[in-house]
Amino acid sequence: MKYESQKVAKLYFIAAIGLFVGQILFGLIMGAQYVIGDFMFPEIPFNVARMVHTNLLIVWLLFGFMGAAYYLVPEEAETELFAPWLANLMFWIFLVAGAATILGYLLVPYATLAELTMNDMLPTMGREFLEQPTITKIGIVIVALSFLFNIGMTILKGRKTVVNLVLLMGLTGLAVFFLFAFYNPTNLVMDKYYWWWVVHLWVEGVWELILGAILAFILIKTTGVDREVIEKWLYIIIAMTLITGIIGTGHHYYWIGAPEFWQWWGSIFSAMEPIPFFMMTVYAFNMVNKRRRNHPNKAAVLWALGTAVMAFLGAGVWGFLHTLAPVNYYTHGTQITAAHGHMAFYGAYVMIVLAMISYAMPLMRGREACNSARSQSMEMWSFWLMTISMVFITLFLTGAGILQVYLQRFSDNPMDFMVVQDKIALFYWLREIAGLIFLVGLVLYIASFFVGKSEPEATVELAK
Amino acid sequence: MEKSKWPPGDLVIWIFIMAELLVFGVFFSAYAFTRANHVELFNTYQLTLDRNAALINTLALITSSYFVVRAVAAIRNDNSQRCFHWLLAALFMGVVFLVVKGAEYQHHFAHGVNLSTNTFYMFYLSLTFFHFLHVILGMVILIAVALKAKAGGYSASEYTGVETGASYWHMVDLVWMVLFPLVYVMR
Amino acid sequence: MTDKNVFIRPCTWIYLLLMALTFVTWFIGTMQFSGLQISLMVLGFALLKGQLIGDYFMGLKQVSGFWRWAITIWLLLVGSLITFAFNLTA
Numbered sequence: 001m002k003y004e005s006q007k008v009a010k011l012y013f014i015a016a017i018g019l020f021v022g023q024i025l026f027g028l029i030m031g032a033q034y035v036i037g038d039f040m041f042p043e044i045p046f047n048v049a050r051m052v053h054t055n056l057l058i059v060w061l062l063f064g065f066m067g068a069a070y071y072l073v074p075e076e077a078e079t080e081l082f083a084p085w086l087a088n089l090m091f092w093i094f095l096v097a098g099a100a101t102i103l104g105y106l107l108v109p110y111a112t113l114a115e116l117t118m119n120d121m122l123p124t125m126g127r128e129f130l131e132q133p134t135i136t137k138i139g140i141v142i143v144a145l146s147f148l149f150n151i152g153m154t155i156l157k158g159r160k161t162v163v164n165l166v167l168l169m170g171l172t173g174l175a176v177f178f179l180f181a182f183y184n185p186t187n188l189v190m191d192k193y194y195w196w197w198v199v200h201l202w203v204e205g206v207w208e209l210i211l212g213a214i215l216a217f218i219l220i221k222t223t224g225v226d227r228e229v230i231e232k233w234l235y236i237i238i239a240m241t242l243i244t245g246i247i248g249t250g251h252h253y254y255w256i257g258a259p260e261f262w263q264w265w266g267s268i269f270s271a272m273e274p275i276p277f278f279m280m281t282v283y284a285f286n287m288v289n290k291r292r293r294n295h296p297n298k299a300a301v302l303w304a305l306g307t308a309v310m311a312f313l314g315a316g317v318w319g320f321l322h323t324l325a326p327v328n329y330y331t332h333g334t335q336i337t338a339a340h341g342h343m344a345f346y347g348a349y350v351m352i353v354l355a356m357i358s359y360a361m362p363l364m365r366g367r368e369a370c371n372s373a374r375s376q377s378m379e380m381w382s383f384w385l386m387t388i389s390m391v392f393i394t395l396f397l398t399g400a401g402i403l404q405v406y407l408q409r410f411s412d413n414p415m416d417f418m419v420v421q422d423k424i425a426l427f428y429w430l431r432e433i434a435g436l437i438f439l440v441g442l443v444l445y446i447a448s449f450f451v452g453k454s455e456p457e458a459t460v461e462l463a464k
Numbered sequence: 465m466e467k468s469k470w471p472p473g474d475l476v477i478w479i480f481i482m483a484e485l486l487v488f489g490v491f492f493s494a495y496a497f498t499r500a501n502h503v504e505l506f507n508t509y510q511l512t513l514d515r516n517a518a519l520i521n522t523l524a525l526i527t528s529s530y531f532v533v534r535a536v537a538a539i540r541n542d543n544s545q546r547c548f549h550w551l552l553a554a555l556f557m558g559v560v561f562l563v564v565k566g567a568e569y570q571h572h573f574a575h576g577v578n579l580s581t582n583t584f585y586m587f588y589l590s591l592t593f594f595h596f597l598h599v600i601l602g603m604v605i606l607i608a609v610a611l612k613a614k615a616g617g618y619s620a621s622e623y624t625g626v627e628t629g630a631s632y633w634h635m636v637d638l639v640w641m642v643l644f645p646l647v648y649v650m651r
Numbered sequence: 652m653t654d655k656n657v658f659i660r661p662c663t664w665i666y667l668l669l670m671a672l673t674f675v676t677w678f679i680g681t682m683q684f685s686g687l688q689i690s691l692m693v694l695g696f697a698l699l700k701g702q703l704i705g706d707y708f709m710g711l712k713q714v715s716g717f718w719r720w721a722i723t724i725w726l727l728l729v730g731s732l733i734t735f736a737f738n739l740t741a
Contacts, residue, residue: 236480243487261579261586268490275483467715482721489729496736503740511683519677523670529708530666537659627710634708638722641700642729644673649680650690650737 001363003074005081010364011091012067013357017446019060019098020350024439026053031435034421034428044106051105051131057345058129059098064353065174065210066147069167071360072217073151077158082150090143090150097139101132123184127195130181137181144175162231163220166238167213173206189257196252203344204273204315205245211311211352212237212280218304218359219284224292233283240276248273251323255332263325270323274316277348284308294460297362297370299379303355306387310347318343318394330409335401335424343394346386354445361449367457374452378444385441392434400427472536473628481635484598488639491594492646495587502583507651509584517568518648521561522640525599528557529637532606532630535613542620544613551610554633558603565596588647595636595643602636605629665707672696687741694733701726 001007030049032039040049074081081087104113110131117133119125124134132140148171155164180197216234220227250258250266284305295301318340322331331337358379362371370376408420415423471478499506535550572585579586609629612618618626676693705722706712712719 232474232476236476236483239480240483259580261590264494264586265590268487268494271490272483272487275486279479279483467713469714469716469718471714471718471721472710478718478721482725485722485725489725489732492729493732493736496733497739500736500739507685515677515680518680519673522673522677526666526669526673529704530662533662533666533708534659537655540658631709634704637708638701638704641704642697642726645676645680645693645697646733649676649693651683651685 001075001360002078003080005084005087006071006074006360007364008081008084008087008091009067009071009360011088012063012070013361015091015095016060016063016067016353017357019056019063021442021446022102023053023056023060024435024442026056028432028435028439031428031432035425035432048105048110051110052102054129055105055131056102061345061349061353063094064349064356065171065214068210068214068353068356068360069147069151069171071356071364072167072214073154073164074158076161076164076217077155079154079158082153082157086146086150090146093139094143097136097143101136104133105131122182124182127184127191129199130195134182137178140178141175144178148172148175161227162234163213163216166209166216166234169238170206170209170213173209174202177201177206192256193253193258196249200249200252201246203349204248204270205242207349208241208245208276209238211307211348212241214352214356215280215284215304215307218300218355219287221359222295222297222301222304223287223290224295225287225290229290230283230287233279233287237276237279237283240272240279244269244272244275248323251325251328254325254328267323267325271320273323274312274320277312277316281308281312295369296458296460297359297376298458299371299376299383300355300359302380302383303351303358306383307347307351307355310343310351310387310390312347314340314343314345314347314394318398321398330405331401334404334408335397335427336405337401339394339397339401342397343390346390351387362457370458371448372452372455373458374455375448376458378451379448382441382445382448385444386438387441389434389437389441393431393438396427396431396434400424400431403427471631473631474624477628477631481631484635485639488595488642491591492642495591495646498583498587505582506584509582509588510648510651512572513588513648514568514571515648517564518644521564522644524557524560524564525637525640528554528561529634531557532633536623536626536630539613539618539623539626540620544616544618547618547626548610548614551606551613555603555606555610558599558606561599562596565592565599569593591643591647595639598636598639602633605632662707665703669700669703672700687737690737691734694730694737698726698730 026044026049029040029044030046030053033041033046033049037046070081070087104116108116110125113133114120114125117125117135119134122134124137125131130137148168151168151171155168177198180194183194185191185194212234216230219225220230247265248270250262250264251270253262253266285308288301288305322328322336322340362369371379403424404420407415407423408417531550531554535547535554538544538546538550569589572589577585577589579589606629609626612625676696679689679693702723705726709722711722
C-alpha cells in the first residue's frame with residue numbers, strides 16, 4: 001500500500017463480506033423453501049427471502065467494487081484520494097440506507113413499505129432486482145455520484161493509466177444505466193425493455209469492464225508482467241465485451257413483445273459473449289505463466305485465476321447454453337436460468353471482489369505483501385470449498401432445469417408447474433446440501449482473517 | 465525469405481480479428497440458412513439492392529487495402545511521410561465507402577424499409593450496418609496510426625503499429641469480399 | 652532493398668486481379684444470372700479473393716504454423732456452410 005487514503009477501502013470490504021454472509025443465509029432459507037414450502041413462514045415468505053438474497057448480492061458487490069476502486073485508483077494514479085472524508089461519509093450513508101431497506105423488506109409487508117416511502121410520488125418499486133424504495137434509489141444515485149466524483153477527481157489529478165480509465169468507464173456506465181431504474185413506463189413491453197438496460201447492461205456490459213480493470217490491476221501487481229502487455233489485452237477484451245454485450249441485450253427481447261429481429265441480433269451477438277471471457281481466461285493464465293516474480297500472496301493469485309475460469313464457465317458456457325432463441329423458447333425462466341445466474345455471479349463478480357480483498361486486505365492490515373502461510377492455506381481451502389460447491393449448485397440446478405423443461409414444456413403430455421416442482425425436489429435437496437457446504441467455505445474464509453495473525457508472512461522461493 | 469511464426473502486427477489484434485471473423489461467419493451462415501427457407505422472398509428483394517453502388521464500394525475497399533499495403537512498404541523503407549500519405553489515401557477510400565453506403569441506406573429508408581420490413585431486409589440492414597461500423601472502427605484505427613506516423617512515431621526498425629492497423633483494415637476488406645456476393649449477387 | 656520486388660510488385664498484381672474478379676462478380680449480379688452453379692462460382696471467386704487478401708495483403712504467406720492457415724480455415728468453414736445452405740434448395 002502506497003497511499004494512506006487507500007485505507008478507506010477497508011470499511012467497504014468489511015461491509016461487503018458482512019452482507020455476503022447475509023446473502024448466503026437468505027439463499028439457504030430460500031433453498032429450503034423450495035422443498036419445504038412453509039419453512040419460516042410467515043416470518044420470511046419466499047418472495048421476501050428472494051428479494052433479500054438478490055438485493056444483498058447487488059449491494060455487497062457494489063460495496064466490493066467501490067472498495068476495490070478506492071484501493072486501486074490512488075495506487076494507479078499515484079496520488080492520494082481526492083477526498084477520503086467523502087468516501088467515509090458515503091460509506092455510512094450507503095450502509096445505513098442499505099440496512100434500512102433490507103429491514104424494511106423484512107419487517108413490513110412490501111405494499112406497506114411502498115406506502116411508507118411514498119412510492120406514489122415517483123413509482124419505481126415492484127420490479128425484480130429493482131425493488132428498492134424510491135428513496136433508497138435516490139440514495140444510491142447520490143452515493144454513486146459522490147463516489148464517481150471522488151474517483152474521477154483522483155484520476156484527473158494523477159497519472160492516467162488504462163486500468164484506471166477502463167475502471168472509470170465501467171463505474172460511470174454503472175451509474176448512468178442505473179438511472180433507467182427511475183424510468184417506469186406504463187406499457188409493459190417498454191417497461192421490460194428498459195428494465196434490461198439496468199439489469200443486462202450492468203452484468204453483461206459495464207460490470208465486465210470493472211471486472212477487467214480489477215483483474216488487470218491484480219495481475220500487474222502479482223505477476224510483474226509489463227503493464228503494456230496487460231493493457232493491450234484489456235483493450236481487446238473490453239472491445240469484444242462491448243460489441244457482444246450491448247447488442248446481446250437482444251437475448252432478453254425474444255418474448256417480451258419487441259420486434260422480431262431481436263431474435264436474430266440477440267442470438268448471434270449474445271452467442272459471442274463467451275469470447276471476451278475466454279480471452280480473459282487465456283490472458284490470465286498467460287500472464288501468470290509469464291510472471292517475472294512469484295508473489296507470496298498465493299491466495300490472491302488463486303482467486304484471480306479462479307475468477308477467469310469460473311467467469312468463462314458460468315457466464316460464458318452456461319450463458320451460451322440457453323441464449324439462442326430456439327433453445328430459449330423452451331428454457332426461458334426455468335431453473336436453467338437460475339443455474340446460469342449462480343455460477344455467473346459467483347465466477348465473474350463474487351470472485352473478483354474476493355480476489356481484490358485477498359490482495360489488498362493484508363496490505364491494509366499492515367502486512368508487507370501477504371498473510372501468513374496458515375492464513376493463506378485456510379483461505380485457499382475456503383476458495384476450493386466455495387468454488388466446488390458452487391459448481392455443484394450449478395450442476396444440480398442444471399439437472400433440475402433440464403428435467404423441468406422436459407416435463408413441463410417439451411414432453412407429449414406436459415405437466416403443471418407445481419407437479420413438476422415436486423418431481424425435481426431431489427435436485428433441490430442436493431442443491432441445498434451444496435449450499436450448506438458453501439456456507440462452511442464462507443465461514444472458513446472469514447476465519448482466515450483471524451488465524452495466523454501473529455505468525456510471519458509467507459515467503460516464496462526467489463523468482464526464476 | 466525466412467518464415468515467421470507470428471503474423472504481422474501485434475498478436476492481440478489477430479486474436480481480435482479471429483473473434484470478429486467468427487461473428488461475421490455466424491452472421492453469413494445465418495443468412496444462408498434462413499434464405500433456404502425463404503428463397504422467393506430473398507430473390508425478390510435482392511433485386512431492390514443497388515449492385516452498382518456495391519461495385520463502387522468493393523473497388524473502394526480493395527483499393528484502400530492496397531494503399532495500406534503501400535503504407536506498410538513505405539515505413540519498411542523508413543519513409544514516415546510517404547507512409548502517412550498512403551494512409552491518407554486509404555482513409556479517403558474509406559470515406560468513399562461510407563458515403564456510397566450512406567446513400568444506399570438513404571434510398572432504402574426513403575422507401576420506408578426498416579429492420580421489421582421482412583427477413584431479407586433485416587439481414588441486409590444488419591449485416592451491412594455491422595460491417596459499416598467496422599469500417600468506421602477501422603478508419604479510427606488508421607487515423608491513429610496515420611497521426612503517429614506523421615509525428616515520426618514509426619521507423620524501419622519499429623513499425624508493429626502500422627502492421628497492426630493494416631491487418632485490421634484488411635480484415636474489414638476481407639469480410640466485404642464475402643458479404644458483397646452473398647447479399648448482392650448470389651441467387 | 653528488394654522490398655519493391657518481393658512485396659509491392661506481387662501485391663500490385665494481386666490488386667489488379669482482385670479488381671478483375673470484382674468486375675466479374677458485379678457483371679453476374681447485374682445480369683441477374685441465377686442458379687446453384689452460378690452462385691457457387693461467385694462464392695468461389697469470393698473465397699479466392701479472401702485467400703489472396705490473406706496471403707499477400709495480410710502477409711500470411713510469409714508465416715508458418717497455425718496463423719498461416721487461419722484465414723484459409725475461416726474461408727473454408729464459411730464457404731462450406733454457405734454452399735451447404737444453398738444446396739438445400741437446389
